[in-house]
Amino acid sequence: MTAIWDSLTSLCNAFSWTPYLSSELGSRVPRRVKLPDVLTALPDASSKFRVNALCKEVSNASDVWVYGELGLLSPELLSADTQSIANPEAPALFEELHTEGTRTLDHGDQKLDMKAGLLAAMCFPTADRSQLRLCTDFLNWMLLLEHRLAIVDFSTARGFLKEMNFCVTSNECCADTADSGFVRGLQSVLSRLKCSPEAPFIFDRFTEALQAYLSFLSQQILEYSERRTPPNIKMCMSLKRERGWTVLLFLLIEYSQGLKLGQVTGREKTNLRPMRDAAADAIIYASDIYARTSQGDPSGRSFCYNIVALLEHERSLDLQCAIDTAGELCTSRARDLASLESGVSVESVSSPKSSRADTDIAVFARGLGDCVRGVLHWGFESERYFGRDGAYVRMTMAVETTGAGTSQ
Numbered sequence: 001m002t003a004i005w006d007s008l009t010s011l012c013n014a015f016s017w018t019p020y021l022s023s024e025l026g027s028r029v030p031r032r033v034k035l036p037d038v039l040t041a042l043p044d045a046s047s048k049f050r051v052n053a054l055c056k057e058v059s060n061a062s063d064v065w066v067y068g069e070l071g072l073l074s075p076e077l078l079s080a081d082t083q084s085i086a087n088p089e090a091p092a093l094f095e096e097l098h099t100e101g102t103r104t105l106d107h108g109d110q111k112l113d114m115k116a117g118l119l120a121a122m123c124f125p126t127a128d129r130s131q132l133r134l135c136t137d138f139l140n141w142m143l144l145l146e147h148r149l150a151i152v153d154f155s156t157a158r159g160f161l162k163e164m165n166f167c168v169t170s171n172e173c174c175a176d177t178a179d180s181g182f183v184r185g186l187q188s189v190l191s192r193l194k195c196s197p198e199a200p201f202i203f204d205r206f207t208e209a210l211q212a213y214l215s216f217l218s219q220q221i222l223e224y225s226e227r228r229t230p231p232n233i234k235m236c237m238s239l240k241r242e243r244g245w246t247v248l249l250f251l252l253i254e255y256s257q258g259l260k261l262g263q264v265t266g267r268e269k270t271n272l273r274p275m276r277d278a279a280a281d282a283i284i285y286a287s288d289i290y291a292r293t294s295q296g297d298p299s300g301r302s303f304c305y306n307i308v309a310l311l312e313h314e315r316s317l318d319l320q321c322a323i324d325t326a327g328e329l330c331t332s333r334a335r336d337l338a339s340l341e342s343g344v345s346v347e348s349v350s351s352p353k354s355s356r357a358d359t360d361i362a363v364f365a366r367g368l369g370d371c372v373r374g375v376l377h378w379g380f381e382s383e384r385y386f387g388r389d390g391a392y393v394r395m396t397m398a399v400e401t402t403g404a405g406t407s408q
Contacts (some may be wrong), residue, residue, distance in 0.1 A: 023173040033293055035397045036327025038376050041334035042369060049373050050125035051118075054132050059117025062136040065188075066144070112147070115382040116140040122374030123249065124367075127256035129266045134192050135252050141185045142245060143384065148182070149217060154225040168210050193255070198355050201260045202251060209247045216243035220305055230304040233314060237284065240305065246280040246371075253367035259360040271344060271361055278337035279368040283375045285330035289323055290385040293399040319401070334372060341365040 042048075052058075069125040070204040116139040121126075122284060124135050145164075151158045160182075167183050168190070194203050216239060221376055223230075231239065240246075254261055261272065292308035307329075344358075344365050379385055 002125050024333045032400055033323055035072065035289065035293065035393070035399060036324060037397060038289065038327060038330050038334075039394075041282065041286075041331040041376065042373060043335065044369075045086040048369060049377075050122070050370060052121035052125045052130055052132055054127075055117060055121035056366060058121070058129065061116075061133060062117055062140055065137055066140050066185075096203050112383045112387075114140065114143045114147075114286070114384055115378065116143055118381055119374055119378040122378060123371045124252065125370055130196075131256045134196075135256060136187060136250070137185070138189045141182065141189060142248070145182060146217070147384075149221065154221055157220055157221050159220075161214050165211060165214050166216075168207055168214070196255070198255045198258055200241070201262050202255050205262060206248065206251050206255075209251060212243040213245060213248060224304050230310060230313070233307060235312045236305050236307065236310055237281065240284050241277060241280045244280070244284065246283050249283075249371055250276060250279070250368065253364055253371065257360075257363050257367060259361055259364055260356070260401050261364060263357075271340075272364070275337060275340045275344075275365055275368055278333045278340060281333040282337060282372050283328050285326050286376050286379065287335065289326050289330070290379045292319075293401065294385040294387075329395050337368060337372065341369055 090357040117136045120132060120136040120139050124132055126134060149160065152160070163183060164186060167186055190207065193199060193206060196202075230236070252257070288309075292306050308319075308322045308326045311317055311325055312319060315322075315325075317325065344362050380390040383390065386393045386399070
């Protein structure tokens with residue numbers, strides 16, 4: 001009923017809609033932007049869509065883990081008003097990339113529902129209870145971490161990430177850290193992963209990827225705070241592909257399926273890279289479209305690494321054109337993944353000489369498709385991007401913008 005009420009409220013507000021807003025520079029920017037239909041980017045988006053039957057049970061258990069045992073959430077963590085996100089340190093670098101097309105984060109005392117449990121259930125539809133629980137707990141931790149970093153000042157954020165990195169490398173916890181709940185949460189996930197049967201094949205690679213991810217977050221905050229020129233699109237995609245959160249998401253596929261891809265060599269290993277890259281690219285493009293046209297990162301820091309914002313800046317595109325371009329790139333990469341997935345699946349099933357590596361690669365390819373479908377749909381279910389308007393945005397594939405300035 002909540003989704004229906006939110007949709008009706010948004011629909012009533014639409015009667016006062018006008019097609020353009022005047023920017024501070026005197027030019028007009030679209031007040032409403034249309035989103036590309038990335039939900040159907042994969043040719044078999046509907047027929048292969050799956051959700052783990054343990055979703056509700058594990059989600060509730062993970063909520064207890066977050067709210068009760070760890071005490072991660074405080075009122076200021078998940079609720080943000082205009083005062084809590086006003087950052088006096090925010091630089092004016094590429095200000096147009098940080099203002100146009102964004103939505104004001106004004107939730108008052110309401111809490112954002114990230115729905116990490118649903119994301120995990122869609123990405124890992126065949127995981128058992130303990131596997132899905134670990135995946136859900138980790139995604140909860142990661143999403144809340146990124147939100148926390150978006151509402152604190154730069155020095156606090158950098159110190160916080162340094163503490164997280166220390167936790168990963170030393171497996172120790174500093175009891176006096178201001179956000180020790182996040183440290184305990186990370187330790188909880190890593191300790192369970194280390195004790196799992198899949199640990200010999202996944203743990204070391206997961207911790208290495210986690211260090212790279214935390215370092216990448218720190219790099220973005222540092223570059224933003226020092227007013228550095230944003231990277232070009234090619235470099236940004238490479239960094240997100242190699243050090244972003246999708247690397248961790250894909251390692252959890254191996255964990256949840258008991259795969260041994262770390263031992264794969266030769267021709268089989270060559271088949272893995274194109275599939276990983278295609279899936280990562282599709283997720284990156286879609287996530288950046290969602291973030292650029294919504295509340296996204298309330299501080300605006302991640303816009304320096306947002307592909308849509310970089311398309312506006314590098315190619316002098318308006319917001320709608322940049323969104324359309326990113327949507328085309330997302331669709332193209334999703335279809336590349338579907339083609340690659342079909343090839344390895346047919347090969348693994350039809351060949352009598354198929355090895356364990358062939359089977360594992362086929363399972364992994366299916367898992368990549370699950371992750372892409374999951375993230376694309378989750379963007380509208382979670383309040384991370386569109387708040388409580390997700391149902392309406394999904395129905396209309398349109399987003400109201402506050403507009404202010406242009407990137408041209």
